[in-house]
Amino acid sequence: MKIAVIHGSTRENSNTEYLTYHAVPKEKGTHIYLRNHYVQPIIDKRHAADGFPVAKDDHEKLITKMLEHDIIVFSTPIYWYSMSGPMKIFIDRWSQIMKTAHFSHFREELKKKQAYLIVVGGDNPRVKGLPLIQQFNYICQFYGMAFSGYVIGKASRPGEMKKDLAALKAASLLLPTEI
Template sequence: MKILALYGSSRKHGNSELLADKVLENIEHTKRYLTDYHIKPIDDKRHEPGGFSDSIDDDYNRLISEFLEHDVVIYVTPVYWYGMSGLMKNFVDRWTESLRDRELQFKEKIQGIKPCVVIAGGDLPYEKAKPLVQQFELIFDFMGVKLEDWIVGDGNKPGDVLNDEVAIQAASELNAKLQNLVFN
């Protein structure tokens, strides 16, 4: 079982990452930070005669190839203005190109990947992150995939999320589910 943790925060070692670290404790996984990749915003050409035939000079294709080699992807993002981070949204927006690449078979391959979401934020995140969870659910539903699990943690200042007992308990439960997938 190959697990990828995809970090969408503009800051490394923030609350969303700390919560994901609890989820992935003692589980072999690959960490990828979107801040380490140059991924240009989508240039939506889906209605143009050539479509997305132009190759974009960035890191998206390299990352999406690695992404598709995993069985589980943990999407890790802080709540940024009541949605996912811009880095994460930019990555997901580029799926439009991947969906039109017949050789990649993106939709078929992503249907074999189990998605989980880890979210952290301040300002009443248990209430205000609900639209973000729903956004992920709708994205995965469009792809023909069920969101396996999600966690929201309360944390604004660095390290705050580690004091959120509800989130830490949820992280422990998701860790057990992942361990069961990995080891059974």
Template sequence: MKIIGLMASPRKEGNTAWIVNKILEGAREQGAETQCFNFGDLDIKPCQGCWACHKGDQGCIIKDDMEKLNDAMDHADTIVFGSPIYMMQMSAQAKIFIDRMFARFSPRYSPYFQEENAAQKKLILTFNQGNPDSDLFQSYIDYTKHMFELLEFDVKEVPVVTGLRNGPVHEKEELQTALKNIGSSLVSERLLK
């Protein structure tokens, strides 16, 4: 089983990276192969809205690190996507990535993944925020979950880590266990099939 982590934060070693890495650590402990991509290390340009990706077979005309991410997603069984919540929504880095996913959608908004592959594309969508109110951005989180479902991902869980103004996330021991259990359950679920 192959699981990739996408860390859509400008902070390479911040809370988002720690959260995604803990989920991946739990999966690795159960034998999964994992790979991480930190958006702070990648060159991903914004979508130009040119529709070239839907005119013929050339795909997106922008040649950047999105090609690397598309290839990794095509070969992964599960994706762990993490973003901090800034200004009531995902980070700018995450939004650029999401907009570039348009190339994986047809002009009729039918999904990119083939029928037999769609069920295999599981997604853990994780957010973190400084505010301790876990319901504060729930409508946005639900919207984002639905957006990934339209892209034909099977969204398994949406852990939201809150109250990060009260200390670094890595100091929360019970959270570390919970996140590793999410990663572990991804592998266990596949073994049961």
């Protein structure tokens, strides 16, 4: 099974990346760092006669790459009790992708995927991060994608993730062993 990791952290070598690498080491999957790509925010034209404007950015390239994989791991820090801005923009644009003719297969392809979520926050994340987990569950339900598991880590300052041994262990056990 092929694994894609969509990294939403804006900081290189972040706590979220550290935890994610315990689930999917760099050499085991395709790691896509949203901070290294330009994705425009959505301009909501779902109901406009002329539809969505063409965006000159990396979103379609990222979607194509993501769809080549069987398992998608979404990795994001908890920012103000939700996903990071880059992750939110990436997912918001899925509304536009569904209306794009050459991605008419998008929703059907997502039904074949397994999704996992890895999040890290500093303010009681195992409680206050649960709405984010539920949000991803709803996103997966909408697309018919299996939401197969998640890990919540506790860290704020750089390097603190190393102290959350329970989350590191959970991350190492998150994905099926046959991968």
